[in-house]
Amino acid sequence: xxxxxxxxxxxxxxxxxxxxxxxxxxxxxxxxxxxxxxxxxxxxxxxxxxxxxxxxxxxxxxxxxxxxxxxxxxxxxxxxxxxxxxxxxxxxxxxxxxxxxxxxxxxxxxxxxxxxxxxxxxxxxxxxxxxxxxxxxxxxxxxxxxxxxxxxxxxxxxxxxxxxxxxxxxxxxxxxxxxxxxxxxxxxxxxxxxxxxxxxxxxxxxxxx
Amino acid sequence: xxxxxxxxxxxxxxxxxxxxxxxxxxxxxxxxxxxxxxxxxxxxxxxxxxxxxxxxxxxxxxxxxxxxxxxxxxxxxxxxxxxxxxxxxxxxxxxxxxxxxxxxxxxxxxxxxxxxxxxxxxxxxxxxxxxxxxxxxxxxxxxxxxxxxxxxxxxxxxxxxxxxxxxxxxxxxxxxxxxxxxxxxxxxxxxxxxxxxxxxxxxxxxxxxxxxxxxxxxxxxxxxxxxxxxxxxxxxxxxxxxxxxxxxxxxxxxxxxxxxxxxxxxxxxxxxxxxxxxxxxxxxxxxxxxxxxxxxxxxxxxxxxxxxxxxxxxxxxxxxxxxxxxxxxxxxxxxxxxxxxxxxxxxxxxxxxxxxxxxxxxxxxxxxxxxxxxxxxxxxxxxxxxxxxxxxxxxxxxxxxxxxxxxxxxxxxxxxxxxxxxxxxxxxxxxxx
Ligand SMILES: Cc1cc2nc3c(=O)[nH]c(=O)nc-3n(C[C@H](O)[C@H](O)[C@H](O)COP(=O)(O)O)c2cc1C
Ligand code: SF4
Ligand code: FES
Numbered sequence: 001x002x003x004x005x006x007x008x009x010x011x012x013x014x015x016x017x018x019x020x021x022x023x024x025x026x027x028x029x030x031x032x033x034x035x036x037x038x039x040x041x042x043x044x045x046x047x048x049x050x051x052x053x054x055x056x057x058x059x060x061x062x063x064x065x066x067x068x069x070x071x072x073x074x075x076x077x078x079x080x081x082x083x084x085x086x087x088x089x090x091x092x093x094x095x096x097x098x099x100x101x102x103x104x105x106x107x108x109x110x111x112x113x114x115x116x117x118x119x120x121x122x123x124x125x126x127x128x129x130x131x132x133x134x135x136x137x138x139x140x141x142x143x144x145x146x147x148x149x150x151x152x153x154x155x156x157x158x159x160x161x162x163x164x165x166x167x168x169x170x171x172x173x174x175x176x177x178x179x180x181x182x183x184x185x186x187x188x189x190x191x192x193x194x195x196x197x198x199x200x201x202x203x204x205x206x207x208x209x
Numbered sequence: 210x211x212x213x214x215x216x217x218x219x220x221x222x223x224x225x226x227x228x229x230x231x232x233x234x235x236x237x238x239x240x241x242x243x244x245x246x247x248x249x250x251x252x253x254x255x256x257x258x259x260x261x262x263x264x265x266x267x268x269x270x271x272x273x274x275x276x277x278x279x280x281x282x283x284x285x286x287x288x289x290x291x292x293x294x295x296x297x298x299x300x301x302x303x304x305x306x307x308x309x310x311x312x313x314x315x316x317x318x319x320x321x322x323x324x325x326x327x328x329x330x331x332x333x334x335x336x337x338x339x340x341x342x343x344x345x346x347x348x349x350x351x352x353x354x355x356x357x358x359x360x361x362x363x364x365x366x367x368x369x370x371x372x373x374x375x376x377x378x379x380x381x382x383x384x385x386x387x388x389x390x391x392x393x394x395x396x397x398x399x400x401x402x403x404x405x406x407x408x409x410x411x412x413x414x415x416x417x418x419x420x421x422x423x424x425x426x427x428x429x430x431x432x433x434x435x436x437x438x439x440x441x442x443x444x445x446x447x448x449x450x451x452x453x454x455x456x457x458x459x460x461x462x463x464x465x466x467x468x469x470x471x472x473x474x475x476x477x478x479x480x481x482x483x484x485x486x487x488x489x490x491x492x493x494x495x496x497x498x499x500x501x502x503x504x505x506x507x508x509x510x511x512x513x514x515x516x517x518x519x520x521x522x523x524x525x526x527x528x529x530x531x532x533x534x535x536x537x538x539x540x541x542x543x544x545x546x547x548x549x550x551x552x553x554x555x556x557x558x559x560x561x562x563x564x565x566x567x568x569x570x571x572x573x574x575x576x577x578x579x580x581x582x583x584x585x586x587x588x589x590x591x592x593x594x595x596x597x598x599x600x601x602x603x604x605x606x607x608x609x610x611x612x613x614x615x616x617x618x619x620x621x622x623x624x625x626x627x628x629x630x631x632x633x634x635x636x637x638x639x640x641x642x
Contacts, residue, residue, distance in 0.1 A: 016371055018285070018328060019411060021393035025376055029335070050393075063395040064376035066335050078336075082297045083495065083541040084454055084527050089635040120379065120545055121297040122336055125454035125527065126461045129636065135338040142637045163307060164339040174338045177345075178374045186346035187228070189339060192221045196304040198453075198461025200222055202477055203213035 006034055010049050013180060020050050024060055026179045028067050033176035037068040066135075066178075073108050074170045075153040078119035078132040079146070085121070089129040089142065094118050096143040101150060113154045126195035127162070134174045136161035139193060163193045211469040213477070214440060214448045216428055217421070218464045221308040227343050229350040232311035238356060240427030244319040245364045252323040259429045259437040260446030265291055265382075265419025266493065266522050268445075268511040271426075277406035278324045278414045287415040288321045288329040289391065290423055292344075293375060293382035295334055297495035297545060298525030301450040302420035304462055306333070306340045309424070310347035314370065316423035318356060319430065321368050324416055328369050331420075332387055335375045345372050379549035383597050384417040386551065397551045398597040421450060441467035445510030445521075455490075455528035456482045456634070468513065471526060472505040485530040489613065493522020495542045496602025498609035499535075519609070534629035535614045536621055539606045540568040546603035557600030560591040564607065571618055574626040581611055581618055 009030060014023040024046060031042030038061045047054040061067045079094040080086075097116055101109055108115040124130045127139035131146055138149060139162040152159050158168040165188040169177075177183055203209035225231035232238070244252050257272025278286055290313065294302040306313060313331065321329045333341055348370050351357045359367050373391055380386045381396040388410050390396035409415020425447065429437050441447050445467040451474060454460045458479035465474070471490065481487050489499045492509060498519040500507070507517045514521040529538060547561035567584055570576035588604035595601055611618065620628055632638055 019392070022373070022391055024393040025390070026374065028376065029374065060393065060395055064335075064378050066375075066377035081541070082545055083538045084298060086541055087529065087533050087538060087631075087634045088455065089637055091631065092635060092637075119336070120548070121295065121299070123294045123300045123303040123334070125298055125300045125525070126452060128454060128460070132336060135336045137337075137339070140636075161339070165342075169338075177338050177342060178335050178376075180345065180372065180374065182345060182349075183342070186339075186342040191224055191226045192304060192308040195459075195461035196218075196308060197222055198459045198478065199213055199451075199463030199465075200215050200218050202459075202463075203215050206212065206477065208212045209215045209219065 006030070009179075009181060014049065016180070021052065024050060024057065025064075028061055029175050029179035030181070032068065033172050033179055033181070036071050036172055071108065071112070072171055073113050073115035075113060075133050075158060075168070076115045076117065076171050077150060077153070078117050078122070078135075080120070080122050080124075080128070080130040080132070081118040082121040084125045085128045085130055092143050093129055093131065093141055093146045097146055097150060100147045109154065111154065114150055126198075127193060133158075133161070134169060134171050135178075136164035136168060136174070138162055161189070164189050211466055211473055213463060213465050215464045216448050217305060217309065217312060217424055217450065218462060226308050227310055227347070229311060229347070229354060232309065236431060237311050238315055240430035241315045241318050241356065242362060243430040245322060245362055245366065249323045249325060252319060255429060255434050256323070256426060259434045260441070260444075261422065261425060261429065261437065262445065262511065263419055264421035264425070264449060264523070266296070266520075268521060271418060271422050274406070274418070275320065275324050275416055277404070278416060279407070280325065282414065284413045285328065285411075286324050286326040287410040287413060288317060288324060288326045289387065289410060289415055289417045290317060290329070290331040290420055291382060291384060291387060291417055292331050292333040292420045293387060294420070295379040295382050296523050296525065297542060298454060298491055298527040299452065299494050299523040300454065300525065301452045301462060301523070303337050303340050305420060305424060305450070306344055310344045311351070312424040312427060313344075313420055314347050314351045314356070316426040317370060318361065318368060319426050320416065320418065320423055322366055324414075326416075327367050328371070330371045330373050330391060330410075332373050332375060332381070332391055335377055341372070341374055348372055379545075380551045380599055383599060386597070387417065388415065395551075397553045442508060442510045442512070444512055449524060451509065451524045451526055453478065453526050453528065456485060456530035456533070457528050458482055467510040468508040470506050470508060474526070475505075481528065481530055485532065487528060488531045488533060489529050489535055489610070491522075491525060491527045492519050494525040495527075495545070496598070496605050497522040498605045499613065501613050530634070532629065532634040534572075534627055534631075535610050535617055536568070536572045537627060537629070537631070539610045540565070540572050542606045543568055543603065546599065550599065554596035554600070556591045557595045557603065560587055560600065561603050563587055564603065568607075571621055572627055574621045574624055576622060578619060578622060581615065585611060
């Protein structure tokens with residue numbers, strides 16, 4: 001993983017910050033973009049780039065839940081089971097997907113396509129129950145729609161997110177975006193979903209906007 | 210009767226609302242031009258006079274926070290915008306950044322100019338890729354337009370804006386943990402004092418503000434201080450985003466003057482889902498004590514909610530109807546706090562673990578009546594004794610739910626199980642039955 005392009009990207013990320021250590025999080029996202037998860041070699045490389053001990057980098061990597069210590073699927077599925085979503089159907093969706101895929105929390109299907117995780121509130125409660133794939137929004141899910149979604153992910157026909165780009169990027173592709181490497185897709189997708197516009201529409205109906 | 214007042218959300222129905230062209234078509238960056246024509250201190254004074262208070266939870270006056278930054282100290286100053294939005298129920302900043310990231314960029318330019326910062330950061334939670342794309346693009350377009358970088362708008366002022374992406378940790382929304390995280394450490398809170406205004410990012414004077422607080426700033430300069438003051442209540446001025454979620458007919462974002470009531474919001478949005486009644490709700494996220502049907506007429510401003518025994522918080526109105534088991538809801542929130550506890554202090558790290566154990570037994574109907582007192586006793590030992598407000602927040606749902614719903618806890622014990630059918634509270638109850 002020491003190809004020239006990657007090292008150059010690392011340098012450009014470090015150059016953004018007044019102090020190099022601040023680049024540790026984007027660099028770890030970049031390791032995931034390259035390797036799929038935070039590998040021991042990735043930790044060493046980040047440590048070398050930032051002139052830190054590997055233990056210091058590992059301490060940071062293990063603190064944050066988005067950094068994975070083993071491979072996830074090409075499509076990492078997160079089901080929100082924080083209270084609001086759980087009550088509205090998130091619990092049923094999560095147990096439905098576990099049965100359907102035959103895997104548990106933090107596990108991956110044997111074909112390596114899909115991994116599953118229950119996640120905390122993803123700031124989309126007005127679209128509950130919420131499912132995230134590679135940290136893109138799939139709003140207003142049901143048990144059936146979520147099963148259909150993972151079937152499509154496994155068969156290589158990933159559907160487009162509800163509020164996101166026109167096609168669904170892979171885990172590695174999106175990890176690069178989190179590292180701050182643009183994929184040029186910001187203009188794709190809706191500007192707002194229906195719930196985001198609920199108040200504005202009512203204000204228009206009432207002559208208040 | 211309070212009416213809605215879309216300001217930040219006013220143009221979200223235009224398909225290019227997130228682009229610089231769309232933003233400028235509707236008057237975007239005019240506030241920045243007016244503010245940059247003033248002296249920095251005059252900018253701070255205007256924000257102070259407007260009465261704008263922080264929208265991130267605590268309601269601290271924004272202009273006053275800016276005025277705490279020492280001037281002429283020879284150190285770099287920093288603005289850090291908190292876009293971590295992870296408080297359960299809170300879902301306003303992410304749709305705002307998806308639909309209108311330039312309002313934040315413009316607000317950040319004004320705020321940075323006022324506090325004499327040449328570097329500004331926005332710390333966005335990492336689980337929202339498309340929001341991050343939009344923010345990154347907005348920053349790139351603002352650079353290209355000459356609104357960021359060197360000699361902004363020909364005024365001799367320089368500003369670099371850096372989009373920093375988190376990696377999944379609720380505690381990084383706490384402002385000092387956020388600064389540690391941004392410096393490249395594990396996100397754990399710092400001892401205060403010193404406050405960030407004196408020793409924040411890289412030990413330099415730093416302002417930390419919420420997304421919505423900063424995105425509201427340009428409107429003060431385009432429409433004027435009096436305009437802003439004309440909305441809201443005596444001590445809670447202006448407009449704000451209320452986020453309605455849960456068992457309501459029309460969940461979503463409702464922008465209104467501060468002080469609107471939940472009854473008014475429900476009346477205009479169609480109310481609770483058909484055939485059901487409201488049971489309990491949070492006024493400002495899971496860390497704010499819950500309310501019940503008794504509180505529908507509480508003015509949703511800082512003072513009104515406080516006087517009724519809770520906090521306005523993030524204005525995340527999570528609504529639960531009579532099909533919802535309050536013990537199950539509180540257990541799940543408590544599991545969240547246990548999971549997100551950063552482990553730095555004992556009351557929170559150990560306390561949240563015990564809270565979960567006891568609540569689990571209660572929910573499963575195998576606890577004892579004395580467990581309720583044990584819960585309250587534990588909460589008493591966590592509240593005010595934790596190193597940061599995460600620990601305090603963890604106690605809110607527990608103490609408030611025992612206050613309003615003690616009988617429901619006890620009903621679990623007499624039934625020997627949870628007396629509720631979880632299917633009845635789902636959205637698809639009709640479809641799957
Ligand atoms: C556990 C915890 C999580 C928080 N999360 C957020 C958050 O996601 N966004 C936010 O703006 N403030 C959050 N806060 C509040 C911040 O510490 C801080 O008060 C706020 O960003 C200040 O901005 P304001 O004055 O504009 O409201 C959190 C506080 C705590 C204790
Ligand atoms: S209260 Fe909890 S989150 Fe805050 S410092 Fe203590 S352990 Fe960490
Ligand atoms: S509770 Fe699921 S997105 Fe907020």
